Each structure stands twice: as C-alpha cells, then as structure tokens.
Amino acid sequence: MSQNRLFLLDAYALIFRGYYALIKNPRINSKGQDTSAILGFTNSLFDVIKREKPDHLAVAFDKGGSKDRLEIFEEYKANRDETPEAIKIAVPIIQEILKALNIPIIELEGVEADDLIGTLAKQAEKEGYQTYMVTPDKDYAQLVSENIFMYRPARMGNGIEIWGIPEVQKKFDVERPEQVIDYLGMMGDAVDNIPGLPGVGDKTARKFIAQFGSMEALFENTDQLKGKMKEKVEANQELGLLSKKLATIITDCDVTFNAEACKLSEPDSDKVQEIFEELEFRRLKDQFLKIFFGNDNTKTNTNTTNKAAGAGQFSLFGSNEEQEDKTASFSSRKTIENTEHFYQSIAPGMATKLFIQNLLKQEQVCFDTETTGLDSLTAELVGIAFSWEKGKGFYIPFPEDQNEAQILIETLRPFFESEAIIKIGQNLKYDIKVLSKYNITVKGILFDTMLAHYLINPDMRHNMDVLSETYLNYTPVSITELIGKKGKNQLSFRDVPVEKQTEYAVEDADITFQLKEHFTPELNEANILSLFEDIEIPLLRVLGAMEIEGINLDKDFLSSLSTELENDIDTLKQKIYEKAGEEFNIASPKQLGVILFEKLKLVDKPKKTKTGQYSTSEDVLSYLSKDHEIIRNILEYRGLSKLKSTYIDALPNQVNTTTGRVHTDYMQTVAATGRLSSNNPNLQNIPIRTERGRQVRKAFIPRDKDHILLAADYSQIELRIIAALSKEETMISAFKNGEDIHASTAAKVFNVPIEEVSREQRSNAKTVNFGIIYGVSAFGLSNQTDLSRSEAKELIDTYYKTYPKLRNYISEQVDFARENGYVQTVLGRRRYLKDINSANAVVRGAAERNAVNAPIQGSAADIIKIAMINIHKKLTDGNFKTKMLLQVHDELVFDVYKPELESIKSIIQSEMENAYTLEVPLDVELGTGENWLEAH
Template sequence: MSQKRLFLLDAYALIFRGYYALIKNPRINSKGQDTSAIMGFVNSLFDVIKREKPDHLAVAFDKDGSADRVEIFPEYKANRDETPEAIRIAVPIIQDILKAMHIPIIERSGVEADDLIGTIAKQAEKEGYQTYMVTPDKDYAQLVSENIFMYRPARMGNGIEIWGIPEVQKKFEVERPEQVIDYLGMMGDSVDNIPGLPGVGDKTAKKFIAQFGSMEELLANTDQLKGKMKEKVEANKELGMLSKKLATIMIDCDVEFDASDYELSEPDAQKVQEIFEELEFRRLKDQFIKIFSGEETSTTQVTSTSTAKKQAAQAGAGQFSLFGEEGNDIEEYSSRKTIENTSHFYQTVQPGMAMNLFIQNLLKQKSVCFDTETTGLDPLTAELVGIAFSWETGKGFYIPFPEAKDEAQELIEELRPFFESETIEKIGQNLKYDIKVLAKYNVEVKGDLFDTMLAHYLINPDMRHNMDVLAETYLNYTPVSITDLIGKKGKNQKSFRSVPIEKQTEYAVEDADITFQLKEHFAPELEEAKTLSLFRDIEIPLLKVLAAMEIEGINLDKDFLNSLSEALDHDIKNLEEAIYKEAGEEFNIASPKQLGVILFEKLKLVDKPKKTKTGQYSTAEDVLSYLAKDHKIIQNILDYRGLAKLKSTYVDALPSQVNEATHRVHTDYMQTVAATGRLSSNNPNLQNIPIRTERGRQVRKAFVPRNEEYTLLAADYSQIELRIIAALSKEETMIEAFKKGEDIHASTAAKVFNVPIEEVTREQRSNAKTVNFGIIYGVSAFGLSNQTDLTRSESKELIDTYYKTYPKLRNYMSDQVDFAREHGYVSTVLGRRRYLKDINSANAVVRGAAERNAVNAPIQGSAADIIKIAMINIQKKLKEGNYKTKMLLQVHDELVFDAYKTELDEVKKMIKTEMENAYTLEVPLDVDMGTGNNWLEAH
C-alpha cells in the first residue's frame, strides 16, 4: 500500500507571493476590486490539487503574530511594512473559499503558520505520512526529514521544486537539515528582524557551520576566530543564541493532527462557483469544475456542411445561413463551443457567388464588427491573412486572403465599399491596428467607429482591456488563445497563414463575434458613466489621428547617434574610474549587492542603511538620491546609471527600431494605459527621453526633418497644469498673474517670500517653482527639502505660507478629496473619470496615495484632454488644407511637426490658434513654439 501524503499550505506566504507577482499588472475586476492576492493563492491551491491529487490537505494561517517570540524579543518582525490593503481584504474571502471547498483552516491566536505546520508535520510523520510543506519560505528547510519535504512553487509559474534532505544539504551546505536553524541564527533575517551575529552573512555562516557544526559550538570555541570577527562574535554571544531561538520553528504547538479532519473531501460546488462569479474568476471557475467533476468546460468540433446546418438549426440559428441552398462554393464551419450554453455558427466565404452575396448583405448593415488577421504584430510590416465580420451575436464570416500581393489587393478592392462607407458603423477591438494594416492596402476606414478597448478604458480605466479579459468578465466566455494555434513566442511560433482555414475561421470570427457582443454591452455603460461624449468626440477621433502619426513616423540621424554612443562610452568610463577611486577598489557598479557592500559596509556612508526584503542593502534610486548631496561617490553612481540607461535604452536601441521600408522610427501611442487619460508611447518610448541632463537632451538632436524642404516645429503648452489648477480652484491671485502674463514662479515667490517681484532671487524663484509643481502631486515638507536646499522646517514653513497665499487652492484640494470619498471618483474638465477604490482605506499610506490622485488626476487628466482636442482639430485643418506639413509626435504637453518650409508661417499660426483655443478656461492657455534642424533645436 502506497504511503499516504499530507499537504500543508502556508497561506500568507502564498498570498503575498501571488499579490507581488502581479504587482505591476494587478488583477482588478469590474467592481474596482484588486483580486491579485486571492487569484494568486487559489492558483497555487489548484496547482497542488491538480498535480498531486493529495489524500490530505490543510491551510495554515498566521494570527496575531508570534506571542512567544515577541515576548523574548519585542522587536521581532517590527520593521515589516504594513500589510497591503488588498491582502487584508483578501484573507477572509480566501477563507470563505476554503470553507466552501471543505478544506480545513489551521489557525491559533499568537501562533505563526510555520509553527503550526512544523507541529503537524512532525505528528503526521509519526503516523506514517509523507508531509509536503507548500511554501516559498526557505526557513522551513530546518523541518525537512526522510518523510517531510518542502514543496516550493517556482517563479513565474515554472512548475515546482521539492526539497528533501539532499536539496537542503546542497542549498545550505549543511550535513543535517536541523543545522539550517544555526545558519539562520548566525546570519539573521532583516525581513523578520532577527538580528543574527554582526558581520556574519551567507558565506560566513556556511563556513562556521562547516567548521563548528552549530551556534553553540561556535560560541564555545571563539578562540579559533581571529581579528574583528572574534571580537564581534564574543561580544554578541547572547544575541546569537537569541537569534537561533527566534529562527527555530516550534514543533510543540497546541494543535493536533487528526487524519480524518484533513481528508480532501467533496466541496460545496455551488458556493465556490458563486464566490468565483462574484470575484469574476471565469477561468478559475472553469478549472474548479474540471478538477472536481472531471467535466470538460469547452469542446470544439468541425463538422460537414450538412451537419453544421443541422446543429445550427437545433441551436436556434438555422435561419442564419446567408446563402440558402445556392452557396455551393461556401465552406461552413460550425464552431459550437459549449461554454455557458452558448453556440456559435461561423462560415468561411470563398470567391465567386458567395463573396458577391456576402458583400451585398454586408453593405445593407448599419453596424458591423470586423477583425483583421495578419502575419505579425507590427501593422506596418504585417500582411493580411484574413478578415472576420460579425453583425449578429453568435454568427459571423471569415474571408481568407491570398498570399500574392496583387491578388490580396484585388480582394480588398471588393471590400473597399464597406470600409469607406460613411453610413456603416465599424466596430473593433484596438481598431487603430486594423486601420494601420488597411492603410497599407490604400484603404481608409470611414464612418462612425466603436472601439471596445477604448470604451472599456473609459468605463473602468484601472482594469485590463484585452479582449480575453473582457470576454471572461462581461460575457462569461473564454475565447480560444492565439497560442493554441500558432504556439508561444519564439523561433518555433508559426505564422497565422499556416493555420488550417477551418481553424482560422473559428479563431477570427470568434474574435469579431465577441467584440460585437462587447459593444452591445459597453454602449449603454458609456452613457451611464456619462463618458459617451468623451468617447465619441475625443477618444475615437483621436484614434484616427494617432494612426496617421504612427504611419508617418519621424526621421532619425543614425550617424549622430553613433557618435553620441562613443561620447557616452567615454563619459561612462570616466565615471567608472572616479567611482573605483572613491571606493578604493574595482567592483561591479551595476550589481546592487556589490554596490551595497561598498557603500554601507566598507565606506559606512550611513549608520542604519535601508535593506530590501531579501536582506540586501537597498541601492534604489530614491535611497541614493537622498544621500547624493553629501557624498560625491553616490552622485557619480547616479550619473553612471543615468548615462548607462540612456545609452542602452535610446542611443544604441533607436537605430535598430528604424523601419527598413520607410527608414523612419514609428512609435506606437497607447490610449488605454494611463488611468489619467495621458497617452503612452511604446516601441520606442519617445515620451521618457530624459531631458534634464545635457546628454539626455542631446538624444533629441537625432530626430530630424524628412529632408531639406522641411523643418521640425515644436509647440508646447506653457505651464498648462498650473493654469488648470488656478482655473479649477478659482484662485484669483494666481489667475490674475497668468492674465497679466507674469512669470508665475516669480509671482509666487514674491508673494510667499513677501518681496517685490523684481527683487525675487533665482533661489527664491526656484523654490517657488518646486512648490508650484509639487503641490499638484501632494509634496510634503520632507519631499520639498529633498528637492531643494531648504531644511525640513523651512520647507514646512514655505508650504504653509504657500497655502495662506493661495487659500482657494487648498480648499479646492480638500473639496476634491471629499468628493472622491463620497462618489468614489474624480473627473476632468471633460468628464473623464478616475476611480479611486482606496480613498476610504483604513491604511493611511494607501489612503494618502488615493487622496493625492484625487487632486492630481483632474489636473493631469484635463491637460491630457485639452491636448487631445488640439490634436484632433489640428489634424482636421491639415487634412482640409491639403498641407504637406505632418503631425509626428505628442510628448505630454508638446506636439512635434514635420513642417514644410513654404507653409511654415501659415501652419504656425494655425497650430498656435488651435492649441490655445482647444478649451476655454478662466486662465488663458499659452503655447511656446520653436523650429529647428532637429527636435532639440525646435524645443
């Protein structure tokens, strides 16, 4: 009889792991709820059950920390950050899921999960069980034995690692797993605030274990140590023994292993599914059904024409066949996927009579969803493989395209009347991509547009907007993944063209069908959220503007970048030498670990250096920036990092991003990334070129006009965010300064420092400027003192005086926070909403961030809305006037144009007029303009 197995899950370790794995792309459902922690834990739980099919399983939770450890060392875990709000909210929901699944929860007040797991593991071992401790926490290695194992989820979903005795021996360089306690006690743990022996790190601890075998033997034989290490160890013997005690997992807690309690039993399926539906966990719901019932949640079959018609008729879709009995040259693929009782009927349209009849019907429609399938992700180089159409739920058509370019062009000509019809609404998901693909075939998409990605962005800006997520969330439907057809990224990935036609049809028409259904769902929601006009009048027209800009691209001077790269190499080498000299040795400056040792152990630049969660010294930007004013080596390190990043990210990378056909760089503007409404730039990102340094500014020199008949023209809103906050707050003093055309920073300095404006010093103006812009982002006295030469008390006094000078500004900020608390969102001047789910959080840090967003989002978002209006109006004028001048780039408050020199005076006047009159505020909008042979000169 095979040995029975018990799996014990360390709840918080898995919850935190899941939460932080998704921290850059959190899972937010349509209610604005962050479900990352819950999803991460449930994925880990299901993975164990699927892989291992355990006999017995339980989940252990910490509750109120470790009373015993805090009693002997009150500082135990004292430096841990407060638990994130999303995790605190997640825990009771996770426990509800476990209860519904009839999985036992082990929890005792004042006892940690590792002690509970340690106790039960040892008891189960005595009863003949193999126990697997499911946790990423390495401390559990001390418990490993012949029948107790660590079951560690690997990073990025790459399976699991099982640590038995040999793995622990190798990992910690010990003879017995129990010696891991000595290792941990010697080394200490910054995360748990276990002090350890001063000066003993990983290598030294392993050396001591090899030499002495235990903490006790080390402390009894300090005469064998030398120098400072001997002094440190002898002076801290009590600390060493305390640390070992703190690191020891208890195996005698008040908990008993009862095998019958831990048997994996039949869950309350209905209750679990209800919780998953509430959380909008579609895929996990499907997984749950598969795991516990063995049923498949989706089946796909390709059938003959006659069978397809029969099945479609049975599904209530028999009347759908567009071609009746005449469609002899049509291949019909009924892709019937039984997911939540939905049925699909998809057809492939072949040339001849079928195509003619299809187009006749297509042109009769008022609203049609279409979706292009191509050979690649870059619309400027990709070729059409097919186009799918849908105008009725569950039904649609697919037109495959020939590979020969002339034949593909002939086919697109047949479809031109549809795409260029002004009366048929075109629906799509990320329509900008399709518009750019069709532009290669000289087809312009006209008429009203409805982009489901943009619509959802306005409805729920903080959620993800890709079609799979939207289908699962709003339609309770899981689409076929493209990787199922062409494989994952890499050299073995196939072209969509190589996929059989029937599968192309299933995949492509499903996308069009789902997108059509999403439109039906989102249209009323846009009205309900009062964002329909923003969608119709701003985001959709802008989509076409951005497509035109991206197709146009901008010229790049590769030779200049090559010379700049050489100059940067020289600068970086000089900084390296200076850093090595100041450090007294050579080391890897790019290694945070080595850098931390140099700065904080060798040079001892600070008394109590900040550490990361892994116990390393933190050398993050904010940490070093704070120290840079006092230490030349740190300023050199920051400069080194800046130049190295500039070189790798822009100077060396930009030439490789030039399109071979156009010889230009084509950035991709994304409308659905920043929740404030700002555009994002990608591949390459032209919005983040650092311009505060001389070398950073020089990168802009590489962007040049198309030829000698053109010049680059840059038009930049002057202090638009300050103008907006002045207008929104109705702060008369500030409004008056703008109306008079005064230097707003000098004007502010004159008022807060109580001096005539003509007597304002450069330093006073600089400090006032920092406050002016910092107030928008909720700058504190601490933050202001870091950014200026002011002390913290001087900074506080300056901020207090600022608010007394501009009282309506402070009232406005307070009103915004109050509005957000009551309504859950704030709005821009055009009604763009920023939802703030944490505005009433009990966590002061989380709540403070939401309060700052409540003030900042309407200002930054209104600036984004205004420049979008200007872009739409300018593009319209350029097109109507048949100008050769083209709009190329948008960088936050700046627009860059390739201006035809003979049109320059005319277009400058037009651009300035359109930008300054894009939206009427109580404060005038002002635009600075410049021209030049490159972007730097123009700016």
C-alpha cells in the same frame, strides 16, 4: 526511500506580501473587486506546488491574535494599521479556494500562524519529515534545524530562498538558530511593537550575541559593558526578557500533526474553476489545469469528477506514464458556453458580389482584419470577417498575391468608405493602418469596443478575450491554438485552413458586435458617451495617421553618440573601481550592495530587500548621492548604460525598412489618467534632464531639406489647470499677468519682492508648485531640495496659507471621491478610487493623492487630445504638406514644409491655446530646428 516533505504556508504573510506587491497596479476585475491579495497568495501557493511537488501541505491562518502574548503585553502589535478591506474580503475567498483544492486550513482561536507552524514543524520532525515553512517572515529562522527549513518565495513567484542552518548562521551571525530569538528580543520589532532593549539595534544585538551568546548571559555580565549602554541594559532587564518571550515562537500549541489530512490529494476541479471564473482569473485557471492535470489548453474548461479520476492521486505526482493515463481521465472538454452560430466563408465571384450587396444595406457592421503579423505597417491581409447580427457572420479570405488582394479589396471599398454605415471593431486603429496600405480609408462613424471599455473601467484589461469572458460569459478560440506560441515554429495565419480561419475570425467579429451592444448603454449611464464620440474615437484616426507617417532618424549621429557614450561609461567604470578598491560587476545589485554597505560601510543601517539583499534601488542611491562621489558615479553609469541600450543602440534597429522611418505605436488604453502611452519605441521616456539624454533628441530630424521640425509645448499646463479649478485668485492673477509663476510663488511664500527672489527660493517654490499636485510631503520635499524636514514642513504650511483656495480644492476633491468613489476631468473622464475610504492609512493616502492628481493630469491629457484633433483637421482640410508626428505628454512635434511655416505656427498656436477655455489662459511655446533638440 526518500524522506517525506511537509510544506506549511503562513497565509497572512503571503497574502499581505501579494497585496502590497501590486499596490501600485492593483488587480481590479469588472465588478470593481480588488483581487490582488487573492492573486498574490494563490500564485505563491501554485508556485510551491509546481516547483516542489510536495507530499504534504497545509496552510496556517492567524485567528484573533495571540492570546498568550497579549496577556503578558497588552501593547503587542498595537502599532499595526488596520487590515485593508481588500485583504479582509480576500481571506474567506482564499479559504474557499483552499477547500476546493482539498488543502487543509490550520487555525485556532487566539493563536498566531507562526505558533501553529512552529508546533506542527517540530511534531513532523519527530515523525521523520523534512518541513519547509513557506513565509517571507525572518522570525521563523529561530525554528530552523537539520530537518526544518525556511522557504522564502520572492514576489509574484519569481524565485525562492531556502534557509537551512548555515544560511541562518550567516544571516544573523549566530552559532545556533535558536539564538535568533535573543537577536529579535534585543533589537525589538516596531511592526509587532516588541520593545526590545533601548539603544540596541542590529549591529549591537549581533555583537552582544557574539560576545555573550544569549540575553540572559548578557544580563549576567553587564560588568563588561561601559557607559550609557551599561546603564540602559541594566535598567531594562525586565523589558528585554519580556521582548524575548514575545519574539519566541510557541511550539506546543493545541494542534496535532495529521499526516493523512495534510497529504496533497485530488482537488474539486469544477469548484476551483468556478471560483476562478467568478474572480476573472483566466490565466490562473489555465495554470491550475496545467499544474494539477497536465492540461495546457487555454481554450477550454476541463470537466472532471472524482469518479472519472479514480481514488488515487492525480497526475501531478505520478510517473510520466501515470500522468498520461490520468490526464486522459480528465480530458472531457467543453467551451464555457455552447452557442448556436452561423459562420460562413464567402467564395470568390458571384457569392462575394451578393454578399457585398447585402453588406451595403446594413446600418452597422463589425469587421475584423486577419493578417500575417502584428506589425500593421508590414502585415498583409489574409482575410476580413464581418458580423451585424449576434451569432452570425461572414469571412472573405484574401489571396496571397498582393495584386489579386488589391483587386478584391477594391470590391469592398464602397463599404469601408461609406459615411452611412457605422463601423465597429476592437482596436480599430490597427485595422485602419492595415487597410491604409491598400489605399483604403475607413469612413463613417466608428465604435471601438476597446476604447469604450477603457472609459467604462480604465483600471481593467481591455483585450477581447477578457471582455468576452467578463461580459458575455464566453471564451473565444485562442490564436495560439491555430498558429502556436511565439517562436520559430509559430505559423502564419495564412497557413491555417480556411475553415478554421473562418471560425476564428468570424467569432471575433461576432463577439465584438455583441460587446458594442453591451457597452453603448454603459457609456450613456456614466455620462461619458460624448468623451468617447468626440475625443477618443476622432483621436484614434489622428494617432493612426501619425503612426503611419513616422519620423526620420539620423542613424549616423546615433552611431557616433554610441561610441562617445561607450568611452564615458568606461571612464565612469574606472572611477568606480578606483573608489571601491576592486573590480566588480556594477550592474549586479548583490555585488554592488556588498561593496557599498559591507566594504565601504557608507551607512550604518542599510536598507534591505525582501530577499535579504542590500537595496541599491534608485531612490536609496539618490538619497545617498549628495554625500558620496562613488554613488553619483554609479547613478551616472546606470543612466548612461540604460540610455545607450534602450535608445542609442536600439533606435536604429526600429527603423522600418520600407519607409526608412521610426513608427511608434500610441496606446490610448493604458494610463488610467487618460494620458497616451508610446511603445515600439517608447519616445515618451527619453530622458531630457541630462545632457546626454537630450542628445538623443538630436537624432530625430525632418524628412528632407525642404522640411523643418517644430515643437509646440504647453507651458505649465497642470499648474494652470489646478489654479483654474481651485479658483485660487492669486495664482490666476499671476498667470493672467504673464508672471513667472515660480518666482511669483516664491515672492509670496518667502515674503520678498518678486525682483529679489533668489534662484534657490524660486527652485524651492517650483518644487512645491509641482509637488502639491502629487501630494508632496515634508519628507519628500526635503529629499528633493536642500531644505531640512522642518524647513520643508514650514514651507508647505506657508504655501497653503498663501493659497487657501488651493487647500480647499484638494479637500473638496478628496471629499467628492469619498462620496462618489471617483473623480473626473474637465471633460468628465472618470478615475475610480476603490481605496478612498480604506481604513489603512497607506492605502487611503495613495487614493487621496490620486483624487487630486487624476483630474489635473487627466484634464491636461484631454486638452491636448482636443488640440491634436483640431490641428489634424486643419492640416487635412487645408491640404497642407506639414504632418503631425509625435505627442510627448504636453508637447507636439511636427514635420513642417518650410513654405508653410508661418501659417502652421499660427494654426498650432491658436488651436492649442484655444482647445479648452479655462479661467487661466493656456500658453504654448513654439520652437523650430533641424532636429528635435533644436526645436524643443
């Protein structure tokens, strides 16, 4: 008989880990609730259950801190920041989820979770259990024995580490796991405010344990120590023993292991699903059904009762046959909301004719194209759905023969090209591009529900299923139910029976129509209707035209560049091997870490990741690169390898076989600041700071010899915006006089005439100028320049004294955000900052930086969008052959018909510089060339 296994989860350790894992991209639902901590913890819990199928499981919570430790040391954990509000709010909800899952919660007033887990683990061991302590906290290593293990999950459920006795021995250089207590006591812990022995760090603690075995033995043999270390150890014996006691996990708490209570049993399915729906955890709800009941149906809820399941365990734990039987017990299904609806497929001939007559009488209509694929430039129409009344809609299937399809779409041309009928859709840019292949132009007022929601709640997801469940309490049919999941067995929508096509397609149109009715008043209430109607909707058409146009690519040049890079990469590889003294996998962080920090010992205390590996991240290596040639070589190797795989080798494969051009997709609803994103391929992230990175731009060329590329770039637009918004006269004056703003800043900050500003002074001033927008600190400035930390602080202080209104503006922005919960751009685009009043300094600091940065970056994004709309209109109205091709942050790229060059230059310069009036003039630099690099 196999040994029973008990899994004990350290709740707060997993909750904090989940919250901070998502700190840069928090999960916010439609109610504005930060659900990151709940999602992170529940993912970890489900991952354990899915991977391990445990016999017994319980979750331990801290409650009121450690009474025992505080009694002996009042400053225990005194350094810790206050718990973030999002975590405080999360804990009772997590406990509610655990109760619904019938998982026991272990907590005791004045006792910490590690003490509860330590006590239960030792008790369970005596009863013959194998216990797994689920936590990222290394302190638990002291409890490890033959039957007690640490189970360390990676972030968001991506892999695990299990530490038994050998792993602990290796990690801490100890003979026995209990010596970890001595290690922790000697070293101390800044997080828990355990003082440790002064002057003793990781290396010294390991050395002392190897030499003496314990802290007590160290104190008994101080005669073997020398110099100041001997003095420090002898003078701090009491502090050392106190630290050891604070680091010791208590294993005799007033708690008793109850095997029956910890036995994993059937959850209250309805209650769990109700909580997940309230939190808007759709994927987690599906995962719950799949893990616990073997149900993989993303369309439905599973209605279960205890009676239906019987008194035994549920399917998670049975044999395959048992799982099938029990899954059947849980198979009663329903949609979230049973709705009355009338969805009709329109037959060819007279029925279509009568339908179109009725269609043309409507004031507003939602339409949705169904196609053979996701690539709008290659997809063919399978059908179009229409809805203009809640619960009602119609579907016109399209023939596979493209000539017949063209004849049918011609009958719908009067609708699509009607200026009088409002066209509603979800991601209308896709539909517009599909219809353009059939020579159909969508005219009239547009309403895109995806764009509307992006303005209303920019931090949330905007796909239709999420919006439907959130705002209409309705779960639509999933496309995978009809065509299957991705892969070679996935069907085309054309293979789906027409009656199912009708239900699916018209449901989408019906839902989207209802969402439009829901979002319109919200746009008005937030004063963003004009931003929606005058900027985002017109831009949708502009981006569609740019994406259809695409850009020409010199594949032969990229092929030769790939060969050159391969040689450069090989040369760098040999240099790295030579410095390392051996060959290894440079792309492996684990192997690289061992070479740099164990073999070459480049630093005394190398930073480690959550999994215990040496960190070889970009920021860690960049910090070390000044002093070590091997690091510089590694960074260059990484950069060239990424450049080769991501762009040089990948771009030729992304050329459209029909047009012979590259067609990127611009996304309006990704960046919360309002900036556009580029995808398939991402042309906004081509590195331009390195020579090789710039070379990639050389591959983008005009359509033919009669055209030339033109690049138009806003000069220092973000600095101009912050100068104007802050009303900082000194900066405004510098811009108005056409001065070099970085030299001007350097002259004032370093108190020298502008003509005597050195290159280094200008460079430092430039770093501060741009850094201020992103809340640069003295530490950050020091890392980016050759300045010491104190010099960097002095420079920032002087900068603010020189530009006092700038500092006032920053304070005012933060105050406005604190009062209103958001900041906004010059056009009223809002960035909501839920953490602006957080008691946690780290979390609050990030929100404060966003309060300053978002209006600047967002205003720059708004201004270039206005310019794009106006330029596109001029090009269209003037019947120019010139086309706008790319937008890369503050830059626009055009394919200019050579005879039009001078006229086009004038139009672009004028429209970009006059897109929005600020107190500071907008300046645009134009360049032309036979490729993008030359033009830029």
